[in-house]
Amino acid sequence: MNTQTPRYVSRLLPLCALGLSGAASAAQILNVGDMSSSYNRNIWYMSIAVIIMAILIFAGVSYALFYTVNKFREDKHTGEPDQFHGNNRLEQLLIGVPVIIVTIITLLAAHTMAIVNPTPKDALHVNVTGAQFWWAFEYPDSKLAAGTGTVVNGNELVVPAGRQIAITVTAKDVIHAFWAPNLGGQRDAIPGSKKTFQIDTDRPGVYQGNCSVLCGASHANMRFKVVALPTEQYNTFISAAQSYKAPAPQNASEQNGYTIFNQGKASAGAAPCSSCHRVQGTPAAGQVGPDMSFFGSRNTLGAGIWEGKDREAHIKPWIQHCAAVKPGCLMPPYLKLSDQDLTDLEAYILSLKLPDNAAYWGKVPVR
Numbered sequence: 606m607n608t609q610t611p612r613y614v615s616r617l618l619p620l621c622a623l624g625l626s627g628a629a630s631a632a633q634i635l636n637v638g639d640m641s642s643s644y645n646r647n648i649w650y651m652s653i654a655v656i657i658m659a660i661l662i663f664a665g666v667s668y669a670l671f672y673t674v675n676k677f678r679e680d681k682h683t684g685e686p687d688q689f690h691g692n693n694r695l696e697q698l699l700i701g702v703p704v705i706i707v708t709i710i711t712l713l714a715a716h717t718m719a720i721v722n723p724t725p726k727d728a729l730h731v732n733v734t735g736a737q738f739w740w741a742f743e744y745p746d747s748k749l750a751a752g753t754g755t756v757v758n759g760n761e762l763v764v765p766a767g768r769q770i771a772i773t774v775t776a777k778d779v780i781h782a783f784w785a786p787n788l789g790g791q792r793d794a795i796p797g798s799k800k801t802f803q804i805d806t807d808r809p810g811v812y813q814g815n816c817s818v819l820c821g822a823s824h825a826n827m828r829f830k831v832v833a834l835p836t837e838q839y840n841t842f843i844s845a846a847q848s849y850k851a852p853a854p855q856n857a858s859e860q861n862g863y864t865i866f867n868q869g870k871a872s873a874g875a876a877p878c879s880s881c882h883r884v885q886g887t888p889a890a891g892q893v894g895p896d897m898s899f900f901g902s903r904n905t906l907g908a909g910i911w912e913g914k915d916r917e918a919h920i921k922p923w924i925q926h927c928a929a930v931k932p933g934c935l936m937p938p939y940l941k942l943s944d945q946d947l948t949d950l951e952a953y954i955l956s957l958k959l960p961d962n963a964a965y966w967g968k969v970p971v972r
């Protein structure tokens with residue numbers, strides 16, 4: 606017999622190891638067992654109760670099996686066993702016990718649903734809209750100090766820790782799904798439909814979120830961050846956001862960026878960015894793409910696919926031709942803009958910053 610490891614096994618093993626380590630590192634970020642969320646805690650308590658019941662049933666059935674096999678072993682009983690037909694007590698037991706078990710599980714599930722499903726009166730409401738391939742987070746109760754409209758942020762959801770967040774989710778184009786596992790449940794984002802559910806966490810931090818329904822070429826690149834701030838810091842953020850006016854351009858570069866952003870550049874065939882993007886406190890009021898008001902205070906680009914330094918390295922290639930760096934990106938290419946114009950646009954959008962005390966990155970650890 607050939608005792609050598611078959612070649613396909615030796616090839617598959619490293620792949621399996623890679624898969625396991627990938628799952629382990631992903632588990633550090635996306636964790637449905639994160640007990641700092643009351644939503645996750647309630648689901649976990651129910652799961653534990655059901656798991657304990659399952660273990661008891663498994664033990665009971667195993668015991669009965671081994672008892673029967675042992676008691677009626679062939680070497681103990683040479684003749685045919687007693688023959689009988691029907692046993693009412695046994696049949697009642699076989700029907701009664703499963704009915705009791707299923708009833709207990711149903712009551713447990715109903716109890717948990719009654720806790721996690723209703724929207725608490727003091728919940729913070731956030732309207733979430735999924736689109737190919739990014740997220741809009743709107744705060745319907747936070748009206749802008751100047752004029753009409755409410756606070757909106759793109760791809761970064763800022764919330765207070767220790768409070769229930771009522772997420773009302775919908776979609777612009779195809780079906781997406783909102784999922785921030787460390788903070789609780791998941792819901793499909795369906796065009797024309799609005800669903801409200803709760804997420805929460807007791808522990809301030811930056812958490813990872815993802816779209817969780819296959820929605821096109823960049824489904825895997827449709828990420829977002831949830832930044833859970835201590836209540837006071839959240840209040841500082843939201844009131845600064847309500848009264849925010851984009852800072853005026855400070856130098857020639859930012860000024861040129863501002864002009865291209867709001868008027869485009871006909872000689873380079875570039876349409877104004879403002880026809881799709883909003884910047885609070887400027888004429889830019891577009892609703893098609895992500896809100897750019899606090900772009901300079903954000904830490905991510907491309908719906909969470911680049912962060913920090915990586916993000917800065919990708920801003921110019923992104924403006925030039927975003928579909929080349931993120932498949933399926935719908936922003937039209939700006940291939941004829943000069944490198945200087947791209948630099949100026951980058952300088953302008955990076956200047957769009959919240960006041961330092963209201964900026965939310967770096968104030969809480971990444972979980």
Ligand code: CUA
Pocket residue numbers: 735736738780781782816817818819820821823824825827
């Ligand atoms: Cu949006 Cu997957």
